[in-house]
Amino acid sequence: MKKVIYALVLPLVVVSGLVFANREMKNETSKKSTPKPLSAAEMKAEREKWEATPEGIKYKKWEASPEGKKVFAGEAKIRKYISAFTNMEAVVTALSLPPGSRLGFGVMARINGDDYILSFGPEKSDGNFFNFNNEFQQLHSLKVNDKIIIRSHSVSHAPKYLYPIVSGDYVERDNKIIYKRAPHKGGC
Structure with a gap:
């Protein structure tokens, strides 16, 4: 009888210990994973610290520099279209991105007389080197001088590139x- 009671109590003790330990770990991780957002003054101090590097x-x-000013002017030119997510008429000027770019698949396009990098991101493979699960399949049919309509949620820049980088979210042809x-x- 004593052995039966021990056999029943022992798993109960082990399980309750595991539950208690798990609860403690969750409390610890939730405390660590919520960093306090920086105040405006702290953000400014961090930016100034980075600018000194x-x-x-x-x-x-x-x-x-003139190149940087040109990129920022190009961004400003299309900012209203980006913020409203409205149509922009573009002409494809090149089927590849500038040499050395690491933006994934994209094309060069002229919008309102300025050149832009139209970037779509990396092409995803299904694991087989020769078999791409290609969401960009129809984009590969674009040709130089094709007139397209694009919409985007963002435009960015990088000192490495001489052109603003437009994230391609929507493309229409004919x-x-x-x-x-x-x-x-x-999520968001």
């Missing part, structure tokens, strides 16, 4: 949608 100095020089970015899964 060699990379920050290099960026500030690029920003003040009134047919040839690309529409799938919505992000699980």
Whole structure:
């Protein structure tokens, strides 16, 4: 009888210990995973600290250079279309991105007289080197001088590139949608 009681109590003790330990771990991780957001003054101090680094100095020089000013002017030119997610007429000027770019698949396009990098992101493979699960299949049919309609949620820049980088979210050619970015899964 004593052995039966021990046999019943022992698993109960082990299980309750595991539950208690798991609860403690969850409390610890939740405390660690919620960093306090920086105040405006702290953000400004961090930015000033970064600007004093060699990379920050290099960026500030690029920003003040004619190339940097040209990129920022190009961004400003299409900002209203980006913020409203409205149509922009574009002409494809090149089927590849500048040499050395690491933006994934994209094309060069002229919008309102300025050149832009139209980037769609990396091409995804299903694991087999020769078999791409290619969401960009219809984009590969684009040709130089094709007139397209694009919409985007963002435009960015990098000192490495001489052109603003437009994220391609929607592309239409001859009134047919040839690309529409799938919505992000699980969140904003």
